[in-house]
Amino acid sequence: MPDMRFSAPKGTHDLLPAGPDRTDWADDIDKWHWLENVFRELAVKFGYDEVRTPTFESTDLFKRAVGEGTDIVSKEMYEFTTKGGDEYTLRPEGTAPALRAFVQHRLYIERPVTKLYYISSIFRYERQQKGRYRQHHQVGVEVLGAAGPDVDAEIISLAMAFFRRLGVARLTLKVNSVGNVESRARYIQALRGYAEPFLSEMSEDNQRRFRENALRMLDSKDERDIRILSTAPKLSAFLSHEDRAHFDKLCQYLETLGVSYEHDELLVRGFDYYTRTTFEVVSPDVGAQSALAGGGRYDRLVEEIGGPPTPGIGFGLGIERALIALQAAGVKVPEPPAPRVMLCPIGQAARDACVGLLATIRRSGIAADMDYTGRKLKTMLEQADRVKAHYVVIIGDEELAQGVVQLRNQLTAEKEQRAVPLKDLSYFLTH
């Protein structure tokens, strides 16, 4: 091993050019480009515009938006104090920064409904595992200014369309409604009232949740907890008429869109800001960290961080997890574009000539590269084949003397080769 004094920090990954030994898709940059391109294309088709926000924000923004009682804020944030004494945090989620930008730049003035997408890195200090990293990446969307369930249906169908485009099958979409702020608060009160007498019989985790984030008690996998809570009040019983109508309408729209879903009454999710619709896309193929995407409605969040009352909804989708699911599904990823031309000079004089020739070809808009190794022709041809060049241009002393190059088509079986005048090379490469 070389001197490994430095390595990528725990829970982070380098993305590298594809290589014969690179078996992990999540580290292969070509796969990322492809995935990001598919997402961008789709987001644009759905009418979303990209936002890019800073990697770090005021710590208070996340405390305010995500909630002090959540795990993310209480133990997973990368917080730091600057030399000037400011408190910042590397973004642990994508929604709060996007909304902060929305409010700061008063994007609501420009149009009644704002539809944003982002592709960004997310930081959470936690024990890494397959599909869970300290720095991971998400693509996501946020729609601000529209309260109707038709928007909920749109972003859910966007997420599902994205997975379909990628070729991930075997997905389950879970949807639920946690109600508006009032009904949700009433329910939490009822749930705590119900659970209190059983508190000593419940798992330690749920005792903690009882204090900090009572809704999450429903998520417990502990058998005792599940038994105790099986007769607990149901969230659905506390929904207002409007909440219920909203949810019913969403389900109806999903059916119209041909999106199959499961109503999971226990789906509550870990952020404090959700209201009404919550949803999650899970895959059985990515290990214990099975949530590929998750999101929900947050009708009070914009106000919470200082903006005008504005309803909103969004989701985040984990790129690493999506790639793991893609690999598990055996998806074929399109080959990245190959250089069109590879110049193979024989001898120093030819190599000198290639410097200018290469620039000329590139200026005419053709992706081109040349062999810098000075190895023998046979090896250069092998190399050109390896990078999947469409054409090889062979140039040696004979060609230089005659003002021509040997142009060889690599794509046909015959590999036909002919001498073409140097000045006409660009023409031949494009026709």
Added chain:
RNA sequence: GCGCAGGUGGCGAAGUGGUAGACGCACAGGUUUGUGGCACCUGUUUCUCGCGGGUUCGAAUCCCGUCCUGCGCCCCA
């Protein structure tokens, strides 16, 4: 933060107390000097088994610590 498992070359791995790295992949050179992708031959991967310490005449192998990775819990994408 807790529990379990594991760390040998660029990669996949043999090797479980006595000269590490068989075998495969990859990479490089060659099989005559400018035409390959097959085949064959040769070579490369710096005294070294994640790192540090201990036991031993002797440690990749046993023990302790530490770091890292994987799996699970927690939480989430």
